Amino acid sequence: MAFLELDGVSKSFTVNGKTKPVLREINLSIEQGEFVAIVGFSGSGKTTLMSLMAGLILPDEGEVRLHGERVTGPSPNRGIVFQNYSLLPWLTVFENVKLAVDQVCRGWTTERKRERVLEYLKMVNLSPAAQKRPAQLSGGMRQRVSVARTLAMDPEVLLLDEPLGALDALTRATLQDEIERIWERDRKTCVLITNDLDEALLLADRIIPMTAGPGATLGPSFAVDAERPRDRRAIAKGAEFKHLRRELTEWLLTVARQQPTLPVSAPSSPQHPVVSGAAT
Amino acid sequence: MKIKATILNGLQLAGLGAFDPVVRLLSGENPSAQLPKIGQFILMPIGGFALFLAVWTIAASSIQTRYGSIPNPKAVWVAGSQLLAAHQKTTADRQQFYVDRDKQAKEYVEKAATLRTAAADPKNAALKDRLDEAAVKNDGLAASTMKRKYAGSPSYLDQIRTSLLTVFTGFVLASAIAIPVGILCGLSPVFMACVNPFIQIFKPVSPLAWLPIVMIVVGALYTTDPSEAWFEKSFISSAITVALCSLWPTLTNTALGVASIDKDYINVARVLQLSPSSRVFKIILPASLPLMFTGLRISLGVGWMVLIAAEMLAQNPGLGKFVWDMFQNGSSETLAQIMVAVFTIGGIGFLLDRIMIVCQRMVSFDSAVSA
């Protein structure tokens, strides 16, 4: 039994009486402490997949399981960093994080809670901005507040929905290093959604491409065996990364676009085919 | 520099951004950038006002009414000063009245005391009963004197004070009803469906239609002895009418604010598993506060408009009654005094709106000013 499992999950949305399939036959199992990246086209249903794992929406078919228990709703043990930050604009940075701490650390003294908030703000290098409001922050800073809020809940699973999508390349690199550092520290199970293959290659143990919608599903897993921390230059130039990137791109551009008759990962076999393992 | 930034921020917050260039100019910023703005935002309005006064002066002399010609700006100004002078006189009169009254009452009390001492004296044993009787009579006189109230007509500023108090009471009453109901409407579509017909039907009702009903109901329910009551009946009727007419904008805006709350905020609340009460108080209320304040601002404006009509009809002392009285006793000053009232009503309405704008800016979390 894997730690986090999606078993034959399908989801469609009905808008104006028209039912539109978004995800179908999603099978995925993630081990404890694993870092999985999901890459896919915009609008293919990645956020929908995240919401399903978080329990914010429920699947039409199939089920999501954590520790073998069916997920029936959201909970702080599946911390999600929303694509659009979702900070509460009327609260300061400190209060935003405190809202999460108050909820998770019941029975703690005020002082201890305060320390925990400050600890997580420090972790994302935001201590000086603690008393600012989200509107006064840059996009990257907001993103880090959002990460701090989620980490402060001490979730078992960390769901990151394109956390760096809106950032420039330099800030992105800094935050990628931060995510890497934080993950190395706690080794939490982590699902990262991204549209940047290099980001996935840098951070993930396993990369899973997603087909284009409607009715998107997951492709085969591509394992990334390189040692950590990985070197950006190696990712840009290294032969094994180049190979992996080419395979992924190839898959996304050919197989993923063949709609709707695409090879669906067989619901019966939980083991995904591992196409390539890049060795360092 | 810090002071300048604070002043500029304050002006912005109070919606007085027009004076921004003046502050910048005084602090030595480039005049060529500020002068055109001063021209546009300060000189132009002043020019417009001057033009208005000129047209008024010319028009005034050419229109004859049964109270004489229409007063020109100067006559209105004079009427205003007279009202202020009358206020000072009334205030002095009133003070004198209460000083006299208290003095008189004190005399009665002292007399009663002397009579009692006399009655206690064994030498006056024969007269004891009559002395006691007289003492009790003096007690009664003291008490009834203390109950006497100044009966002179209220001055113009007293009328303004009553009006403000009435509109404030009505506004608070309206908010106390509209905000909770609005929140419930926003939270529950079922509740909204139940309440919506009432909102749609009662919202357009004129204050003139509400007032008679309110007066009759208040008359039936509010039976406290007038000499002991805290509020006059007319005051309560006016306040309730103001509330009835002004609660709708707050109600609908609050409902809209709560119902249209960003789904992302709700998702945050769900992931954190906030309890229903902290969901309302920590997420839903703060998120809908800006729209709620938009509603409150409209409500206060409506309330102030309704108030004048309500006061006229209910004969509640206030600006409305003032206008009505002036109209009734038609003298040569009638028109000028009514015009003073018009400017007062406009000015106060403007000030109330400014205050609400400041409140609104303070709760709106999107602007950096609020920090």
Ligand SMILES: Nc1ncnc2c1ncn2[C@@H]1O[C@H](COP(=O)(O)OP(=O)(O)OP(=O)(O)O)[C@@H](O)[C@H]1O
């Ligand atoms: N609540 C909803 N109601 C109706 N349709 C929805 C809803 N949520 C998502 N969709 C539809 O599902 C599809 C996938 O949306 P989703 O947000 O999951 O895409 P995404 O992969 O996250 O895109 P992006 O990379 O741009 O974030 C879209 O076509 C969208 O219109």
Ligand SMILES: [Mg+2]
């Ligand atoms: Mg998305």
